[in-house]
Amino acid sequence: MTKKGEKEKEETGKEGTEKRGTEKGGTEKGRQTRECIMNAIFTALLIPFLGTAAGAAFVFFMTKEMPELLQKVLLGFASGVMVAASVWSLLIPGMEMGGVWPVTIGLLGGFAFLLLIDHVTPHLHPAGGPEGPKSRLSKTTMLALAVTIHNFPEGMAVGVAIAGALSGGAGMTAAGALALSLGIAIQNVPEGAIISMPLRAAGNSRWKSFWVGALSGIVEPIGGALVILLAAAVTPLMPGLLAFAAGAMLYVVVEELVPDASQGKHSNVATVGFAIGFALMMVLDVVMG
Numbered sequence: 001m002t003k004k005g006e007k008e009k010e011e012t013g014k015e016g017t018e019k020r021g022t023e024k025g026g027t028e029k030g031r032q033t034r035e036c037i038m039n040a041i042f043t044a045l046l047i048p049f050l051g052t053a054a055g056a057a058f059v060f061f062m063t064k065e066m067p068e069l070l071q072k073v074l075l076g077f078a079s080g081v082m083v084a085a086s087v088w089s090l091l092i093p094g095m096e097m098g099g100v101w102p103v104t105i106g107l108l109g110g111f112a113f114l115l116l117i118d119h120v121t122p123h124l125h126p127a128g129g130p131e132g133p134k135s136r137l138s139k140t141t142m143l144a145l146a147v148t149i150h151n152f153p154e155g156m157a158v159g160v161a162i163a164g165a166l167s168g169g170a171g172m173t174a175a176g177a178l179a180l181s182l183g184i185a186i187q188n189v190p191e192g193a194i195i196s197m198p199l200r201a202a203g204n205s206r207w208k209s210f211w212v213g214a215l216s217g218i219v220e221p222i223g224g225a226l227v228i229l230l231a232a233a234v235t236p237l238m239p240g241l242l243a244f245a246a247g248a249m250l251y252v253v254v255e256e257l258v259p260d261a262s263q264g265k266h267s268n269v270a271t272v273g274f275a276i277g278f279a280l281m282m283v284l285d286v287v288m289g
Contacts (some may be wrong), residue, residue, distance in 0.1 A: 040174065044162055044181040045221040048154060051185030052217025055192025059209045065201040066193060069269060074190030075261035076270030079253045080277025081187035086246035088285040089161055089180040093172050098239025106240035110247020117149055118255065125256060140199060140212060147195050147216035150256060153248030154184045155223030160241045163231030167238060179288035183281040188217060
């Protein structure tokens with residue numbers, strides 16, 4: 001073989017090696033990117049549950065039942081966060097993606113879905129009596145079911161926000177989905193305490209009260225993951241899914257949180273809590289979204 005042929009062969013081998021190295025590097029980079037995305041999704045889904053667990057842990061530090069005044073403030077705060085999240089993180093992006101009619105239909109569908117669940121599921125609210133069909137379930141179980149009904153739409157909201165960011169929908173970003181997750185986690189802290197403290201006051205052990213309060217939030221990551229899987233198959237319905245989650249959350253606010261916060265004296269402190277919660281969630285969404 002001539003020197004020229006040997007040189008050409010050497011250059012060809014070098015180019016092949018470089019090409020394989022580039023392909024391998026691209027594959028490795030793609031794998032790392034997918035892992036990063038999956039970790040981010042897992043974190044965003046888990047954050048609200050951690051907020052509920054942190055609130056339920058109050059039972060280890062507070063020896064008495066939660067003061068009524070504080071409970072009203074926390075209920076108002078949770079209401080404000082949920083209303084702001086529904087508007088800024090779900091309804092407005094939904095309208096930007098699909099217009100007013102898909103959002104309107106989805107919103108009403110969310111209300112109807114929670115109305116149905118509320119009607120067929122026996123449950124007990126901390127500040128009220130039993131609702132739904134008659135049942136022999138214990139008060140602890142019925143209280144946990146009430147919180148599960150409450151938490152499921154919050155998980156849906158986080159899941160649909162993540163799905164919207166993954167699909168590249170207008171107004172939907174990963175930072176916005178994380179802001180929604182953080183906002184719901186913040187309002188879940190008082191919610192976890194509102195569940196675990198009455199259970200403890202009713203004579204349950206601290207650990208049982210904690211676990212019931214904490215596990216009531218496990219439905220959130222489950223609901224969020226289900227919505228992500230569903231949204232991947234029905235991307236064109238994303239505006240309606242965003243509004244559906246918003247409607248479900250607003251139903252919880254109007255049907256449960258606001259009435260509980262308005263009972264008895266000092267209902268004005270719940271209004272203050274609502275204003276603070278709304279403002280906090282609005283700032284989170286605008287700054288991070």
